[in-house]
Every structure is written in structure tokens, then in C-alpha cells.
Amino acid sequence: MKLKLSLFAAFFFLIFSSLTFANDDPKKITIVLDAGHGGNDFGAKNSFFIEKDYTLEIVKAVKERNKNANIEIVLTRDSDQFLELNERAAFINKIKPNYFISVHLNSATSNVKNGYEVFHAPTNSNAKILAENFIQHVNYPLQNLGVKTANFLILRETQVPGILFEVGFISNQNDASYITSEEGKEKIISEILNFIQK
Template sequence: MSKKIVLDPGHGGRDSGATGFGLLEKNWTLDIAKRVGSLLTRYGATVLYTRTGDSYIGINNRIAFANSRKADYYFSFHINAGRGKGFESFTSVRGSKESKRIQGIVTNDVLTFLKGYGIGAHGNSIKTDNLAARGRIGVVTFTHMPAVLFENLFIDTKSENDLLKSEDFKSKLAQVYANSIAKCVGLKATFTPVATASSPSYTRLLKLRKPMMRGDDVRAIQRKLGVSADGIYGPVTRNAVIKFQRKEQILVDGIVGKQTWSRLFG
């Protein structure tokens, strides 16, 4: 039996949402929602969008849209701001047990994926919110179906902003969302879903040298350490590694070997 799923790209039109380093939240949320929706249709879901272009849709209209169409599920996509780090999700304190069940599963799947990029949870990643924040979470409070809002990284944190702009990252993140949502709501794939990444594997020793080492593994440790993720193992990255090694009370040499890698990615 097909499921009717509403995907809600946050903000839009005159409301750009959060901004950072040339990226507008409203554009990113529309992009990721369409990617997720396209994949969910392949699972046989009926996908509806609160907006399909750069238009302003008020909170009440988003709620009315989902309720009037008797949707089965509602998922809202946002980006965080405030120079923090990581991923978090919200349901309402008035949310159903089903909302909280889905929130827990999808959040865990997204965090497993993000671990491969050296990114974790923002505080307690699974949160509830109250009516004092209606401007943000009204869509998960007053909709008549299980609903979850996702805050995808921090737009004003440079390393996470770089990731949000990556086409490869967006494609893989959308696949994680689609696979996880389909699993939660009981949709069966009529195709072979694309496998998504987990934690990065240790493949080589990383250190400062000439020419400087480059690669996705360097980028992963840079994101984990909170420095600019340019994929080049330079002096800034080496200093961040040394600081991390001192904190962990392991061999301090500025080199990422198996021990340091294991402490970084568990």
C-alpha cells in the first residue's frame, strides 16, 4: 500500500532562512527535499511538497497543506546556524510515539552516515520542542500525522558549509534519508538501493611532508577536528592533530597513524 509523504523544504521566497559563505538555507532545503522525494517515489511512495520553487509559504499554510491532503507522514528539512557543529532532529512534546520512533531511527541512520565525514550529533541529537518555538516547530506540532524536523549541520561553520555544498554529499545524504524513511514506514524497494557510507577506514599514514598529502581521508579528519576541510594535510591540520593527541593523551607527533585514526573515528 502506497504511503503519502509530505516533504517540507524550510523557508523560501522572501524568507531565505539561515545564510553562510554564499549559501542560502532556502535553496539547500529545496534541493535536498527534491532529491529525497525523487528516491522515495522509486519506493512507491506518493510524495507531496509544501513548495516546489522559491516561494514563501507560511507555517500555517504548510500545516494546512499536509492536513488537508491527509498525508501519512511529514518531514521538514532545515540547516542549523549559530556556529555550532553537527546534526539534530526535532519532534514536538505533543508528538506521537510514532513520530519519536521514526525520529530515532532516521537520526541514527543519518549520524552513522555523517560519522564517515567526522561529524557527530549536536548535543543530544534527538530533541523535542515546545510551543514557545512555534515559528520553527509548528509544522511538527499541529500536523495530524507523524512528523519530524531535521537540522542538517551548521551553515555558518565553514567545514560543514563546504560539505553542504558538495554534490556528492547531497546525493549520498538524500539516499540515506530515503532508505531510512522507507524502512521506517514499511516501503519495499522495487530496485536495488544505493549503499551509503559509514565510518571511513584507515588506509594510510597521514603527515606533513612535501609535496603535501591530499585526499578524502585528509578531509575527513579535518572535519572531525573542526578545521577548514580543503583535503590538504598542511601545518594547520598538523597542529590540530597535535592538539587532539595531547587531549587524548596519546603519542604526540602530528601524524595520523592507526591509533590517532581510531581515537578520531572510534
């Protein structure tokens, strides 16, 4: 009798285990895309473009064009709304994605400074690896300023690897002309999407 009970318990455990893990897909990943600024926080701007609108356009396009069923892309915002930095970090921590990318436009007092760059938290080794992989993969005809560290709140307070991607300097005429052109936007959207899907 004890043997029969033991065999039944083992059989039940195997059935339960198969049901519990049947839908687990090791290939499934979740990525958060964060459109910098929003609402009454305009971010960088020039006479024609505002950072908050540009970043939202980019991340929405990446999400819409993702057709890989094993990749879920979640946006911190999908409209022109203001979110505090700590709200963004809390949202990312709640989602617990594999990683996140925060998209921004750069600006400087000098109109000479140009190029794209990627930041990660100085103490996060996984974020450093993510940043280095990203900068090696992304390529478009602006100066590559490489990978840098920064103590930005969204990088510091999140519990998963994340990077902040500065697409280019809107204060530089050459950068601004490219990144706001249809060709430039299409290239940047496809570069982010291709990295996510690689």
C-alpha cells in the same frame, strides 16, 4: 423467495466489497517533504549558500529519485515561494500523509557549534519514534547531535507524525563545506531516500 433474495443480497454484497477494495494497497504510503523557508524568507545563509535554495534542492532530488511505486512523495513547495508555517501545517493536514520531514539548515552565533539533529513535538509519541528511527538510520560524517523536542509550529499543529531535520550548521566551516559539497548533498539526499524506502 425470501431465501433467493437473501442469497442474491449476499452475492451482491460480496461483489460490491471486492470492487470497493480491489485497489486498496496496504503497502502504499504517502510522505510529505517540506523544504524550509522560501521566497522572501531566506533562512540561514553564508557567503555562498542560502537555506531556502538548499532545502528545495534536497527535497526535489529525493522526490525525483524515488522509483518505488508504493511510495508517493508530496512537496509542500516545489519552487522558490513563501509559505506561512500555518499554511504548511494546513497543507500537511489536508494531505494526511503517513508522516512528514521538514528539511532545514542550522545556524548559530558561534561558529564552533556543529552537527545534525532531529526535532519532534514533545507531546507526540509517534513523532518521537519516527525521530529516533530516523536518527539511527541517517549517518554521514558530521557530529550526530541526536533527537530533541521543540514546540515548532509545523510540529505542533500537524495531525500526523513529523520531524524537523537540521542537516548541519552553515555557520560552521566544516559542516558548511561538507553539506554544500556535491559529495555531501548526494549523501544527504540518499540517506533521506533510503530511510523513506526502508
